[in-house]
Amino acid sequence: MNVVVCLKQVPGITEVKIDPETNTLIREGIKNIVNPFDTYALEEGVRIKERYGGKVTTVTMGPPQAEEVLREAISLGADEAILFSDSAFAGADTLATAYTLATAINKIQEYDLIICGRQTVDGDTGQVGPELAEMLGIPFVAYVSKVEEIESDHMRIQRMVEDGHEAIETLLPAVITVVKEINVPRLPSLRGLAKAKSAAIPTWTAIELGVDENTVGLPGSATKVIKVFFPQRVHRGEILQGELGSQVESLLDNLREIKVI
Template sequence: MEIIVCVKQVPDTTEVKIDPATNTLIRQGVPSIVNPFDKNAIEAALQLKEQYGGKVTVISMGPPQATEALQECLAMGADEAVLVSDRAFGGADTLATSYTLAAAIQKLGTYDVIFCGKQAIDGDTAQVGPEIAEHLGVTQVTYVSKMEIEGDTAKIERENEEGYEIIEAKLPVLVSVIKSLNYEPRYPSVKSTMKAKRAQIPVWTSADLAVNPERLGLKGSPTQVRKIFTPPQRTQGVVIQKDTAREAVTELIQKLSDAKIV
């Protein structure tokens, strides 16, 4: 069974910085982690491999430093990893990102299951996985908490607002998984971590993919960020202390009137 996992290296949520000129995230030199939901996807892929055999290939689009994220995935148990990296991919929105990743997946060749995390914690769109499926023309199932394979059919448990539903889909299929006890990420061993550090991860650029340059990066992104700003810090509120509720209400009304709120 050929299994592919799409992962993203995201900035540490406490260290997010924005380039005021391009309105995009500054990633170089910023502490980064593997997107937590993508770790759930890796765990789901590894469990599928352990149950049915096959190979797990992890793929990521990002700057050169994203190699560190792929090494962590290899340490968890993935068999191969590929980094898709090129300045032409910079500033991509979900449509351009999914287009590029779909082209990379097609270059990898045949596949049975593609795993994605539910969403990335830096964008929270939950769009890239379903868009990849659309580009590839394969079935997609989101919010997956459990999965089994029977022949050429995937039996999938999907979470929704009212509970769970069971869906059957023909392979190949793309699924985005949620965080659950079924897919709690495993910890890599010291030996596997050291081995992953020595792994040579291939890097594919736009020249290696069958892509239209007009559909890459900022140029191929119909979604444009017009403005990013930090909301002003809230000032400390006013505490009203009076002997009676009537006096407190009277002073409150006076303060609201002075501030021209009422």
């Protein structure tokens, strides 16, 4: 089983606060991290390799510093890593990103399974996985919560839907996106850390990928962000006063008055 895991480097801003004075993000102490959902994708890839043999190749598209997440991936058990980086890739939407990844993964050739996180915490779209599958012309299953059994040309998995789980059989090669319920990622090993330090990580640019610059980055994107703004929070808060018992009474009175209970 040769597994390719797609990672993304994102700002670690899930607990970010807005500065009420300037209405901007407070970013002190914010570091770039591996997209949290991708850590489950990596762990599952490594577990599959440990169970069935083969190797795990991690890839990311991003600026030169995105190499950091690939080194981290090697410390966590990935065998190889490739960075897709070129200023021509900047400003890519999900379509252009998936196209770049698909072109690069086609160049890797040897793959049986591609794993992505369910979505990133910065873009939050969850679209690159399914778009990538379609561009590679292979099956796709989203929100996978368990890999049950892998045979030579197919595998049995479980995926999460709104009201439960579905057991699904899919042909291989395939693309899956995983949810955090699938595993508990390991910590880096000492050997892994040493390996990560010395690993050679090749960078593939637009030239190496042989892509036309009009098909990647901003020119290759179908969508364009035209405005970015901070959401207005509705402030309506009335903090009830008095003893707890009377607060509970007055809450119920209020709710009865407006007939929600």
